[in-house]
Amino acid sequence: MTPFELAEPTSLKEAIKLLDPDDPTIRPVGGGTALMLMMKAGVFKPVKLISLRRIENSYSTIAATGDGLRIGAMTTLAALERSADVKKAAPLITRTLKTLSNIRVRNVATVGGALAHGDPHMDLPPVLMALGATLTVMGPKGERKLAVEDLFAGYYETVLDKDELIAEAHVPAHGTKKAAYMKVTTGSADDWPALGVAVVLEGDAGGIKSARIVASAATDKATRLKSAEAALIGGKVDDTLLAKVGDAAADEAEYIADVRGSISYKRELMRVYVRRAVRAALEGAK
Amino acid sequence: MSATKTISFTLNGAPVTADVKPHHNLVELLQGQFGLTGARETCGQGLCGCCTVIVDGLAVSGCLYLAAFLNDGAEVSTVEGLDTPAKLSPVQEAFVETAAFQCGYCTPGFILMVGQLLDEHPDPDDDQIKHYLTGNLCRCATYPQVMEAVRLAAKKRKAGAAA
Structure with a gap:
């Protein structure tokens, strides 16, 4: 890979400040398992990556809410797979993860990354969309809610601005569905x-x-x-x-x-x- | 240009310090600064398992993991840390005894993943073994012997724990 700079902010707010809405050579990185493939192939040559791995730990946690789940965007797919709360509220997610890539990738890849990458081949986006999940998206002007259904704009494209980050996903419980x-x-x-x-x-x-x-x-x-x-x-x-x-x-x-x-x-x-x-x-x- | 960062971590039980460039992955760090070649970048896409490294107790694909992601104090284990000059680990022994390899190129990755498998499922059934090893490829196709090796390793570990 060609050399680049790596910033490691310790808060989500700080990370957003380091992003530039007009500069596509600066990008956030979560687990990096998907972005690394692009960088190795030379499809993406970043000048600077903003690592989200040191932001507040609350964005790596899963919580059962009254009507479903709140999943921090930096939660790894392995944590999602092993969560008893997820298995109870949304067992479809647990089942899906068993055949999603492999254990090593799931140990590192994140929920937010699986969504923000906009790769149509990933398994989590259609599942979250079918479950009616919504996102909390943070940007310089504050936060907004976005249905996963409205996230994707095209092949590897989302409606997110380059200085916006997915902070959380909210998944309604299956109930009797x-x-x-x-x-x-x-x-x-x-x-x-x-x-x-x-x-x-x-x-x-x-x-x-x-x-x-x-x-x-x-x-x-x-x-x-x-x-x-x-x-x-x-x-x-x-x-x-x-x-x-x-x-x-x-x-x-x-x-x-x-x-x-x-x-x-x-x-x-x-x-x-x-x-x-x-x-x-x-x-x-x- | 990219700034180097100094990280102090534990490598196979020993404290080490490394100067890490942001664009280097974990395999490049292990090979370039520590001469450890057990983890090899092979498919380069996280599919084959030859670059498996254990970071803080979890298996990662070293080829897709930026070295700079290591935290100060991280614990990193590679296949080189499993045996002592006198004794192989139970999983290594099982692979030798069942001849679960031919060329041996993929073996370090398999052995590390089997260690993880047995940590989570000490007595795995065939489905659990296959599920865990989905991301490890053996081009010599020693998969039947690998299955046998996992079952033997499980027995050896139990016997070791009982002894």
């Missing part, structure tokens, strides 16, 4: 996915009252599939209805082709896996 995340890896089992589908449903096989269906990896950003959701609501969930839901999802999504599959291949994956994910959610996860 049924949830599943399925991913398709077309290379090795632990490769980045060709498709990720997260589904959170209210209701049962007799009729779905509300649904959030989110696709990622096959698309340029994690995306809610609202026509598939609409197709699912109301009727008895049988093969005919699921076929309609799968078709709606396949038609609605906008695909990107890459080494993990062509557009037409991913469209068929979508058709099949949205059906499977709905079924998995209704059947309940192990």
Whole structure:
């Protein structure tokens, strides 16, 4: 990697001051596992990195709140995976983490980084989006709330300003909702996915009252599939209805082709896996 | 230009001090300043496990971990710290006895990850072993022997604890 400077502020406020809204060569770094790949490939050559690893410890903690979870953005994915509070309030997250990259990466990578990086292949964004999670974002003018659903602007792009940082994620508890995340890896089992589908449903096989269906990896950003959701609501969930839901999802999504599959291949994956994910959610996860 | 930072930490049990450049990763620090080559940068993407290093009790990919991330007082362990001149660690013994390697290139990473696995699950089932070692690749494909080595290492550790 080419040389750069490293600043290590000890507070979130100080970190925000060190960022520059107009300078893309200055970037924040959390665990660094994703950013390092870009730097090694020479895609990103920073002049200065602002490490968030020494900011207040409260941003690395998880707390159960009345209606769900508050997760500090610097919480590692391993801490999230092992949290009893997370397993109780949002077991979909716990299940998702088991197949997210590998243990070494999870030991270092952070929740905030998984979101702010804007990489459509990551597993946590579609899951948090399907769960209806919101973020607290801090910037020079103070804080604002942002739904994870509204975070992504495109391929590796978010709506965050360059001097804004994700401080916390707020995840509503599942309650009686049924949830599943399925991913398709077309290379090795632990490769980045060709498709990720997260589904959170209210209701049962007799009729779905509300649904959030989110696709990622096959698309340029994690995306809610609202026509598939609409197709699912109301009727008895049988093969005919699921076929309609799968078709709606396949038609609605906008695909990107890459080494993990062509557009037409991913469209068929979508058709099949949205059906499977709905079924998995209704059947309940192990 | 990038400023060097001095970090004092513990390396395989011994106190050390290193001058760290911001753009160096942990593998570069261990190889360049301490001559430790057990952790090797191989895939360079955190996928293969050859660069595994234990930092404050947790396995990290040394190729993706900036050396400057080490805190003063951090505890860093590598494969070189597992054995004494007289005795291999139980996991190392198990790998030798089951011939769980061919070329041996990936072995340090496997051995460190198996140590972590057995710390968390002293009596792991096959699913737990596979889950833990998902991020370690052996191009000689000694995976069946590695599974055997983990089971043997678990027995050896228990026997050691009982003795």
